[in-house]
Amino acid sequence: MGEKWPGVRDFFARCAVAINEEIAQEGAVVPASAEVALLPPVSGGAVL
Amino acid sequence: MIRLTSDPIDYHALTEQVRRPNCGGVVLFLGTVRDLTGEQVTVALDYEAYAGMAEKKLAQVEQEARERWPVVAEIALVHRLGHLEVGEVSVAVAVSCPHRAQAFEACRYAIDRLKEIVPIWKKENWSDGKSEWVHPQGAE
Secondary structure, three states: OOOOOHHHHHHHHHOEEEEOOEEOOOOOOOOOOOOEEEEOOOOOOOOO | OEEEEOOOOOHHHHHHHHOOOOOOEEEEEEEEOOOEEOOEEEEEEEEEEOHHHHHHHHHHHHHHHHHHOOOOOEEEEEEEOEEEEOOOEEEEEEEEEOOHHHHHHHHHHHHHHHHHHOOEEEEEEEOOOOEEEOOOOOOO
């Protein structure tokens, strides 16, 4: 997505990705009808 | 017990909720809205959650604390959402155990872990009228 929309590349790089409300690792497969969320770093300071 | 709420947190009731006759130690942690961050004056914070996942992760924190300290009798984790003024309670963790050492340890673990894995964000509202979502330093 960062290549398609360079303006948000830095922001995406800081985000974790959740699939169906669980943190996904690099290369994870998104099941059909899954809910995908981009999560910026939480206020507590750590990466999810 | 875990909860997200937009209402003020009744931490006295929460503390009573975890008290048990076999527990000689009860620890309550309150996170409150601080008026200064560095040299910037905060007038209010806005909290938002990815609610479904936040509730799951709060439950995970409770589960982890119970696994690490099986003597924990009760643990309550409550996080408030919405607009909070300086001094208001944004988060409360109450833990009861037979003895105080494990109650302190489990409470410390639970609040640290909550801040680490529960998807809740806050926006600082500064005294100069500006506002900004908090972006932790060092997070990649």
